[in-house]
Amino acid sequence: MLKVILNGANGRMGRVLQEMIAGDADMVIAAGIDREEFSADFPTFQNMADCDVAADVVIDFSHYTATPAVLDYCVEKQLPVVVATTGLEEDTKKRLLAASEKTAVFFSANMSIGINLLAKAIREITPLLEDDFNVEIIEKHHNQKKDSPSGTALLLADAVNDAVKEKKTYIYGRHGNDLSNPLSELGIHAVRGGTIPGEHTVLYAGPDEIIELNHLALSRNIFANGAVKAAKYVSQKSAGLYDMEQLIDEK
The missing domain is CATH 3.30.360.10 (Dihydrodipicolinate Reductase; domain 2)
Incomplete structure (x- = not known):
């Protein structure tokens, strides 16, 4: 069972991912992070740094300003991460590369x-x-x-x-x-x-x-589906930077 920490868990895409992961027999949400308080059947936190729940992979579908903290957390915890957040600044993209030297990082500007x-x-x-x-x-x-x-x-x-x-x-x-x-x-x-x-x-x-x-795109499900596939893929990888083209080519 793949344990997922979902950052941006109460956003539009986060809620779609909650439903999709709930229907996947091979995955479970171990914890959800969102800047706004919300209730769920898993532990929730407003700050990534406060999350003390064991997991196998992080999915970040949040705001571009939150991604650097996600990368820092994943490097510290040695957790693979799927960065599905768009609009990343150039400095954050550089941090993606730096983080990929320490852990497995999957990034795509579109998860479809x-x-x-x-x-x-x-x-x-x-x-x-x-x-x-x-x-x-x-x-x-x-x-x-x-x-x-x-x-x-x-x-x-x-x-x-x-x-x-x-x-x-x-x-x-x-x-x-x-x-x-x-x-x-x-x-x-x-x-x-x-x-x-x-x-x-x-x-x-x-x-x-x-x-x-x-x-x-007829619904947001296509992006959630891609993020789920990416999480399963990157959770099996060693440190490095991965993308959707590599996932497709390895199918």
Whole structure:
């Protein structure tokens, strides 16, 4: 039985994970961390450092400002950790690398299996289109999402740049009266409204033809499912930095 400490346990994704783990015969929530007090059938704490419950892995689905403390805790306790929180600052990403030298760290800007398969497809087709096609990314999310552009949009943009001969410059929204829109630019556009769980479109626009690769999240379950798979995967790993592409490749 895999014992999980869930950080951000009472947030939107935390509650989805609670339900998913409750239905998994191989996992149990050993403790939940959330800055707001809440009741549950497992021990709860408002501060990560106060958690004294034995566990096998930590899942962090919280706020980007909380992730450094999670990493410190996991290094101290030698616990594998899944960082599913988005909007991480550059300093926190450096701390991810440092923590991975001490324990197993799994990080993905999007926990969806489908999104990560989309990123792999992008790396395959982009080199064939680079010379003639503009590339634009449009992402849509609910109006409660704090970060923009989404971590997933950046993940997909980076997949494009991983595959091209000449790196593209990211343009965050386009405005102005005298734009040239060269192939060397990659536009990233954000839409916020309603309860959209998440939609990402990678658009290749060439001479007289358009190719669109689209991923639509119909519920938050896909992200929780990915986090559960990641927790099971990383709990068996030694110190190092792991991601969803490695998980998919090892299936």
